[in-house]
Amino acid sequence: MSVLSIKTRIIKNIQDNLNLGSIKRLLHTISNKPVLALYGSSIKSITDKYLNIYTIRNLNEVYSGKYPVAFGSLFLPYELIIGLGLKPFLPEIMGGFTAGLGISGRTIKAASNNWYSSDLCTFHRSAAGACEMDLFPKPSFIVCSNLACDAAGKSFQNFSRKYNIEKNFYFIDVPHDDDGASLSFLSKQLENIFYEVSGKLNKKPDIEKLKKTINCSNDFRKFAIQANNIRKELYDYPQYFNGLNYILPFFGLSGTKETVNLYKIMTGELQEKLLKQDKNKKMKKVLWMHLKPYYRNEIFNILEKNNCRVVFEETSNVFWDELDPDKPFKSLAKKMLSNPLRGNGENRIKAVQQIAALYDIDGIIMFSHWGCRQSNGLSRLIKESFNKKSIPVLVLDGDCVDINNCPAGQIKTRVEGFAEILNSI
């Protein structure tokens, strides 16, 4: 049985039996070693293989009911959640998964039946629909922040009502400025959550475990930086390699041993590709900003066919300093504050300008995901800042989750047109 047929069968199974019980059973079955081995056996890239297996195992644990689960928004310091012994579950990322599984049509409809406005970003809408359809594991805690995304606080609060855990809903208020006062304000909040949640779990606060998690996160960071450095020279990638597929480990599972392994494997595989690559081959280097569509789409193949390669993604940027395990809350607060999406747009512009220079970027594709105010609001300034340097920017309007809001023909013309411009320079 080829991996494709296993994958197709899994997807079909989920589509045909869309309920919590069968998702649990399915995850349980495919997490069995022999099945997983079979599943992984024909994925060519070892990093991709490890990512797939790790994701399935992780979801199986989360869905198993054996561990306390915390729902969290994308830009939390997950070291804190993992350090508390909670299994993180990221509804926004699951919103992306619904697209990959071909069920987002149904989840989005369920959200709309439950008063979620159609101008809300579909990562949230699809997650909300999945939640209404009872497709998610039951959380014990919900933690979210207003870092970058304002929508999370609101839709996650709805989730807390749905699961009847309003008392276990935590909102982290990330200040606009990055100064001493902000740092202590934020680290105090993280510290409070740590102690309060430990109490609610009837556990003694385990700072040692938190330190271990932070050490793991630092190891992952080191490998991620190495991988990013290799990518400065690399264009010959493992098939289907795309930094945008690594959002879950990069953000949500930073602090696990498996994520360290994943990035170690990635570094090795990319290094090998770098050594073997034909030095004379030149491709146009594209920086991808914001997220990408997670349903099957042709964008990256179109770029490839037109001699363009996404050599870096905004989401792969290691923007934070090494964490200090002896000052866990302060360093996690620092990590949050150093996110370029915090504060005003200047931070983000500065960060992507730096990346563009480091990676010798020829063009930028900024995916303008429907309903994402925090990202789309900046498109004009981003475009202007790069145009000053004669780097073309394509602001690509579309939807990462809802295929019906992203006509393939129009996307193709825009991406090809952009590639033609890059190739003519």
Added chain:
Amino acid sequence: MYTCGIDIGSVSTEALILDIDERKDYKILSYAIIKTGSDSKTAAEKSFKMALSEAKLNRNEINYIVATGYGRVIVEFANKNITEITCHASGVTLLFPDIITIIDIGGQDSKVIKIDRTSKKPIDFLMNDKCAAGTGRFLEVMAKTLEINLENFGEIFLSTKEKVDITSTCTVFAESEIVSLIGRGVAKEKIIKGLIYSIADRIISMVSRVGLEAPVCLTGGVAKNSGIASAIEEKLGVKLQIPFEPQITGALGAAYLAGKI
């Protein structure tokens, strides 16, 4: 060398044959414009045959063929596909070498293309978002609702002084808005004037996002609607250059680029 460009748009398909010499000077030998209809493959084939017969050439005498437009991928006999963005830019700069901004309004797409002053190549572009509001099909639907020939819109626009504003951008809502205006006895001429201004507004907004830089050229079937052209000129404060046949610039560019394969 003989080359052919075929532009398969959502409404019309054009085939154009060029004779290009060693110095890259070109002569248009023939062109054909037909409706795309429901079968774009047949439309491509048919327009190609028509252009061949007018140029008195055989299929095998054509050295290279480039297909462009929405249906570009279905033209199996083409040597290459190039987007309408690059092809329009190429076609327009052949006709008007100094053009910086191109506005193309077709059946379902409107786009604004910015040309680099020195390289004469496109450096930026913008296309309308998903829906067909503000494009040729929108006008066609409105013409049907008003029971007035689309070809007469230009004349009506120029000879009518007053307008009524059409507030809906959605084709369906605009249609019902018009029906109710007619029901209230509003003169159709004023409605047409309002409609044309509303489309011009949408185009102007795209032009300003890309950045208005004269000289500006208007292409696509909608450029044949003199009302639209005047409304855009009035709002931009710039005289528009319009090709002798605004529907063929995509095919012309495609044919010229075929000479570079």
